[in-house]
Amino acid sequence: MESLDDLLAMAETAHGHLCAGQILGVRMALFGLERLGIEDPRGADRKRLVTYVEIDRCATDAIGLVTGCRLGKRALKFRDWGKMAATFVDLPSGRGVRIVAREDSRELARRLYPHIESKGQQQMLAYRELDSAQLFTEQWVRVRVDPAELPGYKADRVLCPRCGEGVNFGRFVEVEGQQLCLSCAQPELRYWVPEE
Ligand SMILES: [Zn+2]
Numbered sequence: 001m002e003s004l005d006d007l008l009a010m011a012e013t014a015h016g017h018l019c020a021g022q023i024l025g026v027r028m029a030l031f032g033l034e035r036l037g038i039e040d041p042r043g044a045d046r047k048r049l050v051t052y053v054e055i056d057r058c059a060t061d062a063i064g065l066v067t068g069c070r071l072g073k074r075a076l077k078f079r080d081w082g083k084m085a086a087t088f089v090d091l092p093s094g095r096g097v098r099i100v101a102r103e104d105s106r107e108l109a110r111r112l113y114p115h116i117e118s119k120g121q122q123q124m125l126a127y128r129e130l131d132s133a134q135l136f137t138e139q140w141v142r143v144r145v146d147p148a149e150l151p152g153y154k155a156d157r158v159l160c161p162r163c164g165e166g167v168n169f170g171r172f173v174e175v176e177g178q179q180l181c182l183s184c185a186q187p188e189l190r191y192w193v194p195e196e
């Protein structure tokens with residue numbers, strides 16, 4: 001595994017800037033991988049890991065970078081819970097470790113660097129130095145990843161008879177004998193409206 005500095009340089013390039021969230025995310029991912037005993041997540045161990053993230057903020061990018069788990073590979077799962085937390089799952093054993101950033105780490109950063117005015121700068125310095133136990137809480141969990149949610153799963157694709165768009169396995173609902181896409185089955189849940 002690369003050093004913290006190397007990973008932060010990679011995170012900065014990928015994310016567009018270096019910020020407290022990148023540092024926290026890199027540290028969180030390193031901590032999770034260490035707990036699972038995964039040393040080469042983007043190489044030899046790449047099929048062992050699925051990561052659930054619970055927030056869509058800066059740290060999420062860093063977690064994806066360090067673990068190699070990406071949305072497009074179906075190895076990064078997003079739960080929109082607004083928590084600075086992630087669960088790193090070792091697929092062969094079904095064991096995972098859920099790691100949560102401690103709320104009081106901001107206060108620790110403030111106390112470590114009271115002479116620095118910017119909270120972001122305080123946190124960027126402190127989050128490099130603090131122990132994992134000062135930054136995070138951890139909990140061993142079991143995670144049952146549905147086979148259809150695993151990377152590489154292949155199954156039927158259907159055409160929605162209403163809109164004609166193709167839909168991957170499991171993402172359709174049966175309505176009056178027809179297999180409709182979610183958007184046609186429940187238009188009220190659409191995130192878009194057609195332009196007039
Ligand atoms: Zn950021």
Ligand SMILES: [Zn+2]
Binds near residue numbers: 161163165180181185
């Ligand atoms: Zn449709």
